[in-house]
Amino acid sequence: MKIGILTSGGDCPGLNAVIRGAVLKGIKAYGHTFVGFRDGWRGVVDGEVLELPREKVRGISKQGGTILGTSRTNPFDGPNGGAHNIKMTLVSLGIDALIAIGGEGTLAAAQRLSQEGLKIVGVPKTVDNDLAATDYTFGFDTAVQIATEAIDRLRTTGESHHRCMVAEVMGRHAGWIALHAGMAAGAHAILIPEQPVSAAQIATWVQEAQRRGRAPLVVVAEGFIEQGQEAAHSGRGLDTFGRPRLGGIGEKLAPEIEARTGIETRATVLGHIQRGGVPSAFDRVLATRLGMAAVDSVAHNRWGTMVTLKGTSIESIDFDTALGSLKTVPQERWDEASLLFG
Structure with a gap:
């Protein structure tokens, strides 16, 4: 299977570790091949990719940013946007599935494209740690x-x-x-x-x-x-x-x-x-595990889902469950901290 990976939205420490984890497990466990889309959804819309052999991801987990580039492009905008056009682009490139790494906006776009028949698995990313469906996000x-x-x-x-x-x-x-x-x-x-x-x-x-x-x-x-x-x-x-x-x-x-x-x-x-800057050890490990789990989801045809951290375990949940609610600071955490003020 040929899998396309994209990083979209704001950059975040740990993105490269996700890419490395996905590529290494995909190659070693399943024999998949990988390409990366340049600059998030823009690369998907324009069909701009680079090959991701094992050598390309060597040593990148400690690097900040993303080797693929990122943008805040809306995949439904422009003459080449929309589910039908993107399907045709993926077919022309011989790409069977997508791993979309991003925050709520990126994953909402992935959800919509998945509902229109594209094979997509999501990986949550935000330094704000505000996605309710996962206990922690890498970068935080x-x-x-x-x-x-x-x-x-x-x-x-x-x-x-x-x-x-x-x-x-x-x-x-x-x-x-x-x-x-x-x-x-x-x-x-x-x-x-x-x-x-x-x-x-x-x-x-x-x-x-x-x-x-x-x-x-x-x-x-x-x-x-x-x-x-x-x-x-x-x-x-x-x-x-x-x-x-x-x-x-x-x-x-x-x-x-x-x-x-x-x-x-x-x-x-x-x-x-x-x-x-460089991601912390915690973020490198979490991001790597999420990347590996995303490839498992692809291998098991779990389309329209997102990998997530629950406690210390990596699980898979559907986009409908994952999106739509923010994880905000609860009252008890505020009350706990406010005792220290003044």
Whole structure:
């Protein structure tokens, strides 16, 4: 069987480990051959591929990014898009099945194409860890580690100048990165999309920390909505899917905190640093296992399904079950963390 692999949406540490795991198991266990589509769904629509022999994936699990490239292309757009055209492209290339690696948008497109008869298996990917159907997604552990290290560095300069430091991390709808990195770094306030908090409460936490002789540290997810506001802060227009481009809430909060507390306050946006660099050991292992499991799903004709981590086991669930609900930070995790604030 000839299998096509694509990585779509935002890049993420661990993507190359998925590719390697899939190719090695596919070749050794089943005798499959592989090609990779360039730049996600764009490569599928345009029929642009590169061969993936065993030699091509040697040593790539430790590399960040994706050797295939990625994009946010909608596979149903353009003259070559849509299920019928993509089927014809796959037939012309002699490709029997697809492994689609991506987040909710990528997997939603894979679901729709699967419903129209394409043979597809999905692999979940998001640094935000917000897919409800899997306990963890690869890339999250690396993003938390990167954010924690950066926040540790901000703390030392904040203490030197007796400043309040605000660190903005990723997290559009779910605050998992902020929660984990904030707890690991000992933040005095963690602000997440799931929990609206007033500016007055934030200032109180900051002042409590200062009174104990500490340089206050605030960690905020990009999707945090201040109490009284209707939507997350966004001043950069819309992305390709028509969603507001988030970012900048840290710069908005810093002057508010300074005005309310009188403490000099600085904000830093970590941004894409969290998605770059080499994956952690945990993410390399998880990504490799998911890639291997995806090939097993192909071998057993489990079309329209996604591989997922449940506890320490890799399982397979259908797209209908996997998609449609976000995994957000539950109240008990927020209550647990908030005892440490101030």
